[in-house]
Amino acid sequence: MNSDRKVVIIPTYNEKENIEKIIRKVFSLEDGFHILVIDDGSPDGTASIVKGLIKEFPDSLFILERSGKQGLGTAYMTGFKWAIDNGYDYVIEMDADFSHNPDDLPRLYKACSEEGADLSIGSRYCNGISVINWPIGRVIMSYYASAYVRTVLGMKVYDTTAGFKCYRRKVLETIDFSRIKMRGYGFQIEMKYNAYKLGFKIKEVPIIFEDRKEGTSKMSSSIFGEAFWGVIKLRFRKIRPVK
Secondary structure (H helix, E strand, C coil), X not given: CCCCCEEEEEEECCCCCXXXXXXXXXXXXXXXXXXXXXXXXXXXXXXXXXXXXXXXXXXXXXXXXXCCCCCHHHHHHHHHXXXXXXXXXXXXXXXXXCCCCHHHHHHHHHXXXXXXXXXXXXXXXXXXXXXXXXXXXXHHHHHHHHHHHHHHHCCCCCCCCCCCEXXXXXXXXXXXXXXXXXXCCHHHHHHHHHHHHCXXXXXXXXXXXXXXXXXXXXXXXXXXXXXXXXXXXXXXXXCCECC
């Protein structure tokens, strides 16, 4: 196992059915990933489950608790700052619900650590359409949403809304978080576009995305509305590195 420090950030809200299983699965991998859970005041006791597991994994499992649902984007930015402050070399975003397969973590990490990418993306669309258990309407909406973003922003990324990603530390140190405006799934688009405009190398890694089996989806029409209009505004915004 190499000496790179890498952390998987997992935002949670009411994930008691999944959280222990996903944590144990990540820790079963040989690459030595740490985990940071960011829980937005889950009323179902998700945070208590994590805190119980910290006794078992005191050096590799951490939690930040926030009061109430504050949005996916702010959760990740809180996690990014924590990861930078704690000296991690690679920072990975992953959902708690197994729609992102933990077995793909080593591939995302190696795309950055060995294959020269600054940002690697677990992509549903770079090799056809690779999703399981999604209603056809959602597949069509997601696929064409990515095509829309690609067209408006001119960004050569097939899965622009993907949330399974690995960053090199220097990418997160360069992006100015104070200028990131979108808070829902549009946040994923905005972060990729910032990395792209700042000249970082992006690599898509084909994955198979499987819809959650337990718990409830956090997707809503307002999330798509934010992303639709946010992309148009983003097209005309100057992207500058942090000062």
